[in-house]
C-alpha cells in the first residue's frame with residue numbers, strides 16, 4: 001500500500017484537495033515520515049532542522065574509520081505496515097535486512113543517514129535552522145530562530161523532536177502538551193567507536209552482562225568503505241547518566257577498558273577512536289500513544305517518545321500526526337462545502 005492509498009478516500013474522489021502550508025520541526029524519521037505523508041496528499045511542507053543533515057538519532061559521521069552510524073546501529077519491527085514500507089525501501093536499495101538469532105534487523109544503505117536523505121528527497125528543508133521559540137496568532141504559527149528571524153506564518157505545525165526539546169518549545173504556547181512532554185524521562189547514551197587497521201580476531205558475538213558499562217557492541221568489518229575494523233560500543237543509560245559530563249577521552253578510556261574486560265584479554269592499541277554523547281537518547285511516555293495534538297490551532301507533536309522510544313515508534317508517530325492533520329483538514333473542508 002502506498003501513501004496515496006492510505007489517504008481518506010474523499011481526497012481521491014475528485015473532491016477539492018485542501019491545500020495548507022505546513023511547517024515541520026525536526027528531520028528525524030518522525031518528521032520526515034510526516035512530511036512525506038503530507039506531501040503525498042498534495043500539501044506544501046517546509047521542514048526545519050537544526051543540524052546540517054537529516055537523520056537525528058539515525059545520524060552517521062564521516063571518520064578515518066569510514067562512515068559510522070552514531071546512534072541506532074540497526075532496528076527491527078513486526079508491524080505489518082512498517083514492514084511493508086521497509087520492503088518497499090529495500091526494493092529501491094535504501095535499506096537492507098540482516099538476520100541474527102532468529103530476528104530480522106534493518107539498516108540504511110550504505111549507512112543510516114543515507115536512508116533519511118533518500119526519504120527526505122526533494123522536500124523543502126532548511127538545515128542549520130534551530131527553532132528556539134514559537135508564537136501563534138490569527139495568521140497561524142511563527143517559528144523563531146535565536147536571532148529572532150521568524151519563519152511563517154504556517155497554518156499547521158508538527159513538532160517532531162525529542163521530548164525535552166519539544167517541552168522547551170511548547171512551554172509558552174501549549175503548556176498542556178509541554179507538561180506531557182515533560183513527563184518523559186529521557187536517558188543519555190555515550191557511544192564510543194574504536195578502529196583497528198589489523199582486525200581483532202575475537203568472536204563478534206559478545207555478551208554484555210547488565211552490571212557492565214557496555215550495553216551493546218556492533219562490529220563493522222574491513223571493506224573498501226571501511227579502512228578499519230570498527231567496534232561501536234554503546235554504554236548503558238545509567239552509566240552514561242553518571243558520566244554525562246566526562247571528557248570524551250576519559251569516556252573512550254573507560255569503555256575501552258570495559259570492552260577489554262568483556263573480551264577477557266588485553267586489547268591492542270586502537271588506530272582511531274571517537275566518542276559521541278547523545279544527551280537525549282532513549283525515553284517514552286509512561287502511557288504510550290501515537291501523537292499529541294491541539295487540532296483547533298493546527299498543532300501536532302510527534303516523535304519516538306510518543307510510543308516506545310524506537311525507530312518504529314518514530315515512524316508510526318510521524319505518520320499518525322500527519323494523518324490526524326489530514327483528517328482535521330478534511331473535516332474542515334467538508335464543513336465549508
Ligand SMILES: Cc1cc2nc3c(=O)[nH]c(=O)nc-3n(C[C@H](O)[C@H](O)[C@H](O)COP(=O)(O)OP(=O)(O)OC[C@H]3O[C@@H](n4cnc5c(N)ncnc54)[C@H](O)[C@@H]3O)c2cc1C
Nearest residue numbers: 026028029030050056057131161281303304309310311314
Ligand atoms: C545510541 C542510540 C541507539 C539506539 N538504538 C536503537 C535501536 O537499536 N533500535 C531502535 O529502534 N531505536 C534505537 N534508538 C532510538 C532511535 O534512534 C530513535 O527512536 C529514533 O531515531 C527517533 O526518531 P525521531 O524522529 O523521533 O527523533 P530524532 O531522530 O531525535 O529527530 C529529531 C530531529 O529534530 C532536530 N531538532 C531538535 N530540536 C530542534 C529544534 N528546536 N529546531 C530544529 N530542529 C530540531 C534534531 O536535530 C533531530 O534531527 C537508538 C538511539 C540512540 C541514540
